[in-house]
Each structure stands twice: as structure tokens, then as C-alpha cells.
Amino acid sequence: MDVAQLAGVSQKTVSRVFNNEAYVSADVRRRVLEAAGELGYRRNNAARALASGRTRSIGVVTLGTALYGPASLLMGVERAVRDAGYALRVVNTVEGDPTGIAGAVDSLLDQGVDGIVISEPIDEGGDGAEGSFRVDVPVLVCGAPPPFVAPRVLAAGVGAELMARTVTEHLLGLGHLTVHHLAGPQRWYAARDRLDGWRAALAARGRDEPPVVEGDWSAASGYAAGRELAADPDVTAVFAANDDMAIGLIRALTEAGRRVPQDVSVVGFDDIPVAAFVTPPLTTVRQPFDAVAQEGLKHLVHAIENPQAAPLAASDPPVDLIVRASTAPPPSSNGRTSAQR
Structure with missing residues (x-):
């Protein structure tokens, strides 16, 4: 009707x-x-465009943040949208606003966009109202569950869980009995994915799961966690959920006399530009932001331009583990660390 x-x-x-x-x-x-x-x-403008066709514009909903991951993904999406020959409309949300996505989507629909990209990394824990409204254009969701009903919802994940498993397996493969995890804030979908990947890797090897320490993505929170972990002589390997926290962690371990990597190996996540130049250079996993954006936009544009066609087959991005000098086999002197000697 x-x-x-x-x-x-x-x-x-x-x-x-x-x-x-x-x-x-x-x-x-x-x-x-x-x-x-x-x-x-x-x-809205979409209705006005019904007679003349599409507006050749794509809207993006993203958290207003300068954090490396969300900012890099947004840059990749911007390039991919323009490479596809579409105009870009961006609406930023604010952390702590549970109605932010709904309002941002309404704003984009009022501008007549042909499709929407949701690059919203935080679970705001709203009252569920967002799931009750409908969007009449295709939607590409990057890493978060769809917050509404749409004619076609596409997913573009960066494979964070698989990457977290890979870095954890790297540390276990070096001989560490278990791996501690410095997690990101659990309101973030990315932090949950990395936690799940770490847990899956430990479970697959039958290893003990140490208590999780949670940070807030900042180097300062990594430093605070490092002071806590440095006091535990059983800690020989730590997977930090991002590079900034890993860098702060290394600083705290070093100040406490725990050498990296001779006593404690540290792995980060993201491969931020400075990761190769800290002391020691940081082992990390590189997120394929541009590849994810290009692949996701290809699927979204296909859905916009071929509304009756089946969706394109999805492909997972490769895992790019960057091994540098912050990881090594565990200390082997009777299983004791330098802090015990």
C-alpha cells in the first residue's frame, strides 16, 4: 500500500x-x-527525487572523535564514496547520546541520500526505540549491529575478532603460557570484538584466561594498567586493544624494571604511524581501513543501483600482523622474570 x-x-x-x-x-x-x-x-529530498531518479549522494553517520580507528575508517569511506562518483554527506554523533543515530539518519534522509553508511562504534544502550524505525534506502553498517529496519542492510567488518585471535596466537606461539589483555572500553563494539578474539585464542589452546584490565584507548590508561600488571611477576605477555594503550603500558613496565620484550612481550592493535618508532618498535596488527571502505562501498553502490539484484558475495580482509621488536619468547630462567631475580 x-x-x-x-x-x-x-x-x-x-x-x-x-x-x-x-x-x-x-x-x-x-x-x-x-x-x-x-x-x-x-x-525529504529523496521524495522530490522520485521522478528524476537518484541524487547520487551517500550519507555517513560517524562518531565525532579524533581517535585513530574511527577517523581512519571515515577517511577511507570518504575516498571510497568519491571514487564511486557519489557526493558525501556526513553527520557526526556525540558519545553519550542514545538517540544520536536516529537523529543523524533522519538528517541524512532529509537531504535525500541514496544510501547510508553507519560507522558508529559505540553501544549507547538506548531504550530500543531506534530498532523500531524504518529507513527506505540501503544501509552499510561498519562493525555495529543494524539499529533500524531497512530494505537492505549490508555489513562491512574489519575482522577485529580474527585479528585479535592472530596476535594472541602469535604470543602463544612464542611460548608464553598465557596472554593478559588490556581491553578497550566495553561500550565500543571494536573492544568487544578484540576481547572475544583474545578469549577464543586462549580457549582453542586450552590456556588460562587472566583477569581483563580495561582502559579507555588512551596512552594514560595504558600506563595505569601497566603499573598494575608490572606488579604481577606471572605476566609475560600482554595484548593491548590499541597501540596508544600499548605504548603507555610499555612505559610503565620499563619504569618498573620489567624489560620489553625480554621480560614482558607487548602487542598492540591498529599500527598507528608512530608504532614503528617507539622503543622498542611495537608489534601490532594493521587494520585495512581503506580496503574495508572500498569493499563496503562497492556493495552499497551495487544495492543502490541494482535494488532487485542479489547482494554481492562478501570477502574477509586479510590479517596483516606486523612483527617488530616488542615481542619475544618468555624468560626461561626457571620460569622467573627479572622482577623475581
């Missing part, structure tokens, strides 16, 4: 209402808008 049928008017009248034309009574306008709301349509 379309808007015209539900409102009891002609398609031409619906077009006049959506285009804010004159010569439409208040009662008719009200009936059309109520019908549009009931059916999930919106009075």
Missing part, C-alpha cells in the same frame, strides 16, 4: 505535498504526511 492509497488522494497530490507546493488544503496535507509516517516515508 502506498502513501496515495492510504491517504485517499492521487499520486500528484502526494508529490505536491512532498514538494511543499501550494494549492493543497491543510486537511489533505495532514492526511498525506500521516500516511507517509505510517509507511516509513519522509518528506
Whole structure:
């Protein structure tokens, strides 16, 4: 059932209402808008573009942050959108606002976008209202569950769980009996994925799972965690959920007399530009932001331009482990670390 049928008017009248034309009574306008709301349509530029085709624009919802991961993914999406010949519309959300995604999506739909990319890394724990509204364009979700109903929801993951398993297995493969984890804040989907990958790697080897220490992505939180972990002589390997926390962790271990990597091996995540130049150079895993953005946008554009076609087959990005000098086999002098000698 379309808007015209539900409102009891002609398609031409619906077009006049959506285009804010004159010569439409208040009662008719009200009936059309109520019908549009009931059916999930919106009075926006997309409706005005129905007669002429797509607007060739894609909207992006992203957290307003300078953190390396979200910022790098946004840059990759921007390049991919423009490479695909589409215009870009960006709306930033604010951490701590559970209605942020819904409001951002409404803003983009009002601009008449043909598709939407959700690059929202945080679970704001809202009241569930977001899942009840509908979006009438294809949606690409990067790493987070879809917060609404859409004609086609596509997923573009960076494979964080697999990468976390890989770095944990790297440390276990060096001979460490277990690996401690310095996790990111658990409101972040990426932090949860890395935690899950670490747990899966330990479980697959039958290794003990040490208590998790949680940071906030900052080097300062890594430093605080490092002071705590340095006091435990059984700690010989730590997987930090991002490079900034790993760098702060190494500083604290070094100040406590725990050498990296002779006493404690440390692995980060992201391969930020400075990771190769800290002391010691940091072993980490490189996130394929550009590849994920290009692959995801290819799928989204296909869904926009071929609405009746089956979705393209998905492919996982390769894991790019960058082994540097911050990891080594565990100390072997009767199983004792330098802090015990």
C-alpha cells in the first residue's frame, strides 16, 4: 500500500505535498504526511527525487572523535564514496547520546541520500526505540549491529575478532603460557570484538584466561594498567586493544624494571604511524581501513543501483600482523622474570 492509497488522494497530490507546493488544503496535507509516517516515508529530498531518479549522494553517520580507528575508517569511506562518483554527506554523533543515530539518519534522509553508511562504534544502550524505525534506502553498517529496519542492510567488518585471535596466537606461539589483555572500553563494539578474539585464542589452546584490565584507548590508561600488571611477576605477555594503550603500558613496565620484550612481550592493535618508532618498535596488527571502505562501498553502490539484484558475495580482509621488536619468547630462567631475580 502506498502513501496515495492510504491517504485517499492521487499520486500528484502526494508529490505536491512532498514538494511543499501550494494549492493543497491543510486537511489533505495532514492526511498525506500521516500516511507517509505510517509507511516509513519522509518528506525529504529523496521524495522530490522520485521522478528524476537518484541524487547520487551517500550519507555517513560517524562518531565525532579524533581517535585513530574511527577517523581512519571515515577517511577511507570518504575516498571510497568519491571514487564511486557519489557526493558525501556526513553527520557526526556525540558519545553519550542514545538517540544520536536516529537523529543523524533522519538528517541524512532529509537531504535525500541514496544510501547510508553507519560507522558508529559505540553501544549507547538506548531504550530500543531506534530498532523500531524504518529507513527506505540501503544501509552499510561498519562493525555495529543494524539499529533500524531497512530494505537492505549490508555489513562491512574489519575482522577485529580474527585479528585479535592472530596476535594472541602469535604470543602463544612464542611460548608464553598465557596472554593478559588490556581491553578497550566495553561500550565500543571494536573492544568487544578484540576481547572475544583474545578469549577464543586462549580457549582453542586450552590456556588460562587472566583477569581483563580495561582502559579507555588512551596512552594514560595504558600506563595505569601497566603499573598494575608490572606488579604481577606471572605476566609475560600482554595484548593491548590499541597501540596508544600499548605504548603507555610499555612505559610503565620499563619504569618498573620489567624489560620489553625480554621480560614482558607487548602487542598492540591498529599500527598507528608512530608504532614503528617507539622503543622498542611495537608489534601490532594493521587494520585495512581503506580496503574495508572500498569493499563496503562497492556493495552499497551495487544495492543502490541494482535494488532487485542479489547482494554481492562478501570477502574477509586479510590479517596483516606486523612483527617488530616488542615481542619475544618468555624468560626461561626457571620460569622467573627479572622482577623475581
